Amino acid sequence: MVKLTRFETAECPVARSLEAIGDGWALLIIRDAFDGIRRFGEFQRSLGMAKNILSARLRNLVAHGIFEIVPASDGSAYQEYVLTEKGRGLFAVIIGLRQWGEGFFYAEGEAHSLMLDREHGQALQPLQVRAADGRVLGPQECLRVAAQSGG
């Protein structure tokens, strides 16, 4: 049912990641999950997406171990979708997308939602790619090398 080979070779971890995630809707579902959304109906209202598409996305995300289904936390007979450890591993990616959007798609002073350090209510640092010794690296300072065992 779930199509597994859109990005064929997938010797590249980026491709495997995108394959598992599926599409942009899935990333918005994951974003909502980080904001505390857990129920089917909540996701649907928050995202305004068709129920059949949401259903398919959630099914795919569960199949890929990004979400898991748990009994509803309010004691009702319904179920909830919560991020697994693997799913929570996408936090930096979501933050990266958020910061990129903030930096390039909003006019100075234009309103948008904001992600804060809960403890101090301060904005987050911009994500930085760093070398082992702590140097901040740009694309030019990095080098992709072909497949190696033991990476």
Add this chain to the structure above:
Amino acid sequence: MVKLTRFETAECPVARSLEAIGDGWALLIIRDAFDGIRRFGEFQRSLGMAKNILSARLRNLVAHGIFEIVPASDGSAYQEYVLTEKGRGLFAVIIGLRQWGEGFFYAEGEAHSLMLDREHGQALQPLQVRAADGRVLGPQECLRVAAQSGG
């Protein structure tokens, strides 16, 4: 031609980012660009995707200011697609997707391509979300607040 309103409200920067990027193919194109790929044919061979789809994605990415078209660097009459400043701003996102894939989709010792600090040939640090004071933050330590002017 380019559909602009897939994720409707887009008061959220994550949604605006995904809207601009378009889909997973686009992220793989951007990944390839970080690896130095510049020509249409190179992208097409690297990704194994249909030429009409590649054409449409590149057109969209150029329209969103993520790529720009420049004269070929080898002096021929052809053109090349290179990342703009905005496009290069996605570096952390690509690295995030790569690290997530490395962490969750490969068996111990399974071969995959690797991104290194070019200067020392060392692996990169894992991306971390940090507060202004430098603390590493998980999803639970962050709080999304609704639209504010002056973010």
Add this chain to the structure above:
DNA sequence: TCGTTATGGTTTTGAAATGAAACCAGTTGT
């Protein structure tokens, strides 16, 4: 307890996107 509404989907169906292949114009190499 019975009817009503909310929840969490699935099915149906027309519209849109995808992708393989054929085609084509301009460029480069011989």
Add this chain to the structure above:
DNA sequence: ACAACTGGTTTCATTTCAAAACCATAACGA
């Protein structure tokens, strides 16, 4: 001059999307 390469566009069959209708179960209210 001719052949091959580059960088696409067009065509068309297939797949996916998305809106709406539908439906079963659960919760709620009187």
